[in-house]
Amino acid sequence: MLSAKSFAPGRVELLGNHTDYNGGVVLSAATHLGISADGKTRDDGKVVLTSDGIEGVSCADLASLKPADSWSDYPLGVTKVLKDAGYPIQGYEADFSSTLPLGAGLSSSAALEVCTALLLSRLFKFEVDALPLAKLARKAENEFVGVSCGLLDQVSSVFGKKEHAIFLDCRAESVETIPFPHGVGLIIINSGVKHALTGGEYNERRDQCFEAARIMGVPALRDVTSEQLEAAKMPDIVKRRARHIVGENERVFAALEFLRAGDATGFGKLMSASHQSSIENFENSTPELDAIVSIAKAQKGIYGARLTGGGFGGAVVALADNDVYDTVAPIIAEEYKKATGHTAATYRCEIGDGAILHI
Ligand code: ADP
Ligand code: MG
Secondary structure, eight states: OOEEEEEEEEEEEEEOTTOGGGTOEEEEEEEEEEEEEEEEEOSSSEEEEEETTEEEEEEEEGGGOOOOSSTTHHHHHHHHHHHHTTOOOOOEEEEEEEOSOTTSSSOHHHHHHHHHHHHHHHHTTOOOOHHHHHHHHHHIIIIIIOOOOOSHHHHHHHHOOTTEEEEEETTTTEEEEEEOOTTEEEEEEEOSOOOOTTSHHHHHHHHHHHHHHHHHTSSSGGGOOHHHHHHSOOOHHHHHHHHHHHHHHHHHHHHHHHHHTTOHHHHHHHHHHHHHHIIIIIOOOOHHHHHHHHHHHTSTTEEEEEEESSOSSSEEEEEEEGGGHHHHHHHHHHHHHHHHSOOOEEEEEOBOOOGGGOO
16 A cells, blocks of 8 residues: 655636636736645555545545546546546545635635646656646546636646746646745635536636637637727627637736736736726626725735636635735725625735645
8 A cells, every 4th residue: 555645736816817718828826725635545446535624435436437516526537537548547545635715716626636636646656747737637627527617727736836926828838937026925805605617607608708709700819909809790798708808818918017027016907907807898706706806905005906716706816015914804804794794714825836846
């Protein structure tokens, strides 16, 4: 019997909302929060999974892995994808423990997938390069779990770097890390209202984006500028969805320049503009997220705020001076409670290393 451990972080999307499956660009960062796994091999051909956040044990036969509409679909999907790709997977058991909130837009699902993939590579002693690892994890979520996510979440969890933003070009499949402005960090405010990306909204938005690209006669919305989009004829709702994507790509390129210049003010304004576009164009915000963004933006030391991740609930990310967290977090939580009746959880988010740097 062999044993091994692994860790994979969650990620926070900083700019470039829903651009990944449109061949676009994204800025993200890995969080210091993540999922750890403790595993050992078994010789009975079974996959036995437990998680500290969830009751019960998942037990499956390696020879016949099928989705069961359960949390264990994420690790089982990764197991099957790696096995089908020819990696020497055998029976094993794993116990997961997490510091990431579930379904908050911080991609606990990708952390769970990447953590599983790394655990298996260590238990069964095989190597997978970083990008193929991220792609296999995504394949598991797409094909086994049935969520049509892009590559952002898995890339961020794999490639993150302490105090760096990650720039992902989804078309070129290239990854770059850029230092964060000095003294500036992130605050995450979870609205406490959960989203369900496996619901229809995510796939509906995706279809609308593809429809806009089809009308424009291009392979993906990455190939469209704002001017071209505004000049084109298409149903208003499709145009608004596309406007969000095209605008996000433009904001990511602008933000890259601000990052390189160490300009948190410019970066923060783009984050707030991104949220406004979510409200007006993509309609993937909620009254709770909007309340958090407007409260956060009004605080001294906060440069900008926006929803992060798929939307439809989940969390807000704010760009803030590192030393304001203790002052602003309780104010945001209190004003949010007054405005909506919901309880927010706030996190000082350290930008952490990705899974490959956590050996
Ligand atoms: P997000 O990735 O934004 O956190 P998702 O809906 O994509 O939200 O993924 C959340 C799902 O991932 C949970 O509903 C659960 O099935 C699974 N999951 C995440 N973290 C854990 C964990 N620690 N233990 C078990 N399942 C988990
Ligand atoms: Mg997810």
